[in-house]
Amino acid sequence: MGAEMKVYTLEEVSQHSDRKDCWLVIDGKVYDVTKFLEDHPGGDEVLLSSTGKDATGDFDDVGHSTSARAMMDEYYVGDFDKAFVPAKTAKYTPPKQPDYNPDKTPDFIIRLLQFLVPLLILGLAFVVRAYTKSSTA
Incomplete structure (x- = not known):
């Protein structure tokens, strides 16, 4: 990559949150997954529900394979503004459900x-x- 990649803010990424234009933030990187929506094994709704926020936790919780992680390079468009990347110290506790x-x-x-x-x-x-x-x- 000869050119320097753009750095996106959460506001910029959240503008790309529908089936025709879908961006995700995973591990501080921004991915345009629009072309992948139909091919995603979990369905497009899973990806669409993760737009407009840092989807790293959602991505890690599923336990994607190394080949899935390698595919991500194809959809990489830039970096996420590090000032908006949340610390990974908070542990998620799911709500109690019946x-x-x-x-x-x-x-x-x-x-x-x-x-x-x-x-x-x-x-x-x-x-x-x-x-x-x-x-x-």
């Missing part, structure tokens, strides 16, 4: 059914046993 319940059944109904169904089966077994005893006698 356990996943795919059918959205309230927890108390599930617990009630877990108690009542075995009782119904046991009661039915006694009724069938009593009926068969009375019919054979």
